[in-house]
Amino acid sequence: MRIVLFDIDGTLLRSGGVGRIAMERALTSVFGSPGRPEYHYDGKTDRQIVRDLMKREGFSDDEIDEQMETLLGEYVSGLHTELASGNRTVLLLPGVRELLDALEQQENVVIGLLTGNIHQGAKAKLTAAGIDPARFRVNAFGSDHELRPKLPAVAQQRAREVLGVHVEGNRLVVIGDTPADIQCGEEIGARAIGVATGRYSVEQLAEYNPYAVFESLADTDAVLASIMNA
Numbered sequence: 307m308r309i310v311l312f313d314i315d316g317t318l319l320r321s322g323g324v325g326r327i328a329m330e331r332a333l334t335s336v337f338g339s340p341g342r343p344e345y346h347y348d349g350k351t352d353r354q355i356v357r358d359l360m361k362r363e364g365f366s367d368d369e370i371d372e373q374m375e376t377l378l379g380e381y382v383s384g385l386h387t388e389l390a391s392g393n394r395t396v397l398l399l400p401g402v403r404e405l406l407d408a409l410e411q412q413e414n415v416v417i418g419l420l421t422g423n424i425h426q427g428a429k430a431k432l433t434a435a436g437i438d439p440a441r442f443r444v445n446a447f448g449s450d451h452e453l454r455p456k457l458p459a460v461a462q463q464r465a466r467e468v469l470g471v472h473v474e475g476n477r478l479v480v481i482g483d484t485p486a487d488i489q490c491g492e493e494i495g496a497r498a499i500g501v502a503t504g505r506y507s508v509e510q511l512a513e514y515n516p517y518a519v520f521e522s523l524a525d526t527d528a529v530l531a532s533i534m535n536a
Contacts, residue, residue, distance in 0.1 A: 307473050309444050309465055310409055310533055311420035311458075311496075313482035314428055316348055316504030317523075318402050319435045322394030325427065328384035329355065336377045339363045348505055349486030351422035351448030351457075352378065378449075382426045389434045396434040399503050401524035406441065408530050415534075416469065418444035420457050420480055420490070425449045444468055458491040479517075479536045488514040497536035499529075 312318055315325065326347055330340035333356070341359030350358070356377055360370050388394060409417050421428050425447045432439045446460035458478060465473045475494030480487055483504030488511060491498055500511035500519035511519045518532040 307465075307469065307471055308412075308415050308477050308479065308534070309418055309461065309473055310415060310479045310481065311418045311444070311446070311461055312442070313480075313484070313487050314419065314421045314423055314431060316483035317399070317481060317487070317501055318437070319396055319398050319431060321396045321431050321434075324385060324388045324394045324396065324434075325423075325431070327394075328381050328388050331384045332377050332380035333359060335380055336373050337363065337365060346505070349422070349454070349484035351452055351454055352381070352424045352427060353448055353452040354422070354454070357452065378424055382424070382430070385427055385430050389430060396431060398435050398437065400522045401526055401529070403437075404526045405523050405529055406437075408526050409533070410441070412530075412534065416443050416465070418442045418446075418461060418464075420446045420461055420482070420487075422448040422454060454486050455490045455493060458494050458496050462494060479533050481523075481533075483511075485511065485514045488516045499532060499536065 315321055334340045337360050342362060345359055347355055357370050409415050419442045428447055429439045444461055444465045446457035450460045451457055475496050478496040480491045480496050481499045483501050484506060488498040488500050498516040500516040501523055502508045502511060503522050508519050508521055517536045520529055523529050
């Protein structure tokens with residue numbers, strides 16, 4: 307059994323900034339500040355983003371924890387509103403649909419998500435991009451743990467629950483566009499494949515020693531071969 311876990315933003319799709327817009331509005335509504343504009347969201351979980359930004363604004367962990375669920379509820383509501391407005395277009399990245407189709411045709415391969423998005427945010431973005439979230443059977447979301455390095459173990463546990471089998475860590479393949487994606491599975495021995503469709507180049511991702519790194523997912527045969535050999 308091989309579990310292939312995809313990041314969402316910058317890996318499967320580009321969301322046109324809807325996530326940041328919704329998050330900044332929610333932060334402003336709940337905490338009175340959208341946070342610092344120079345802060346990069348990529349590679350972080352939604353909960354980590356909230357904590358990082360609001361601690362820089364002087365809020366304590368207890369104050370942040372007290373408002374976290376309210377904040378995330380407003381974020382999801384704002385995300386749906388922004389997506390429905392049509393002001394921003396959510397687009398699948400090159401090769402994504404073809405790669406998902408190819409993986410689903412492989413024996414003993416299950417596709418899933420490993421993303422910093424909370425569950426409802428992930429569902430909203432995928433749906434807007436024309437991808438059925440139900441295709442992804444084994445998932446770990448930012449709502450499962452605030453720290454991304456803990457998510458591969460969550461996915462491993464989900465595999466036991468959903469598939470009824472234990473999957474060794476080295477049978478998990480994490481695909482993402484940031485160093486955080488590449489590094490997050492090291493604790494359980496997961497393989498990582500980088501894709502330079504986000505903020506980081508092939509050369510920058512290669513510095514973190516992924517199993518492989520690609521400019522994009524457009525070459526289905528090459529990416530598929532790398533996944534199956536990882």
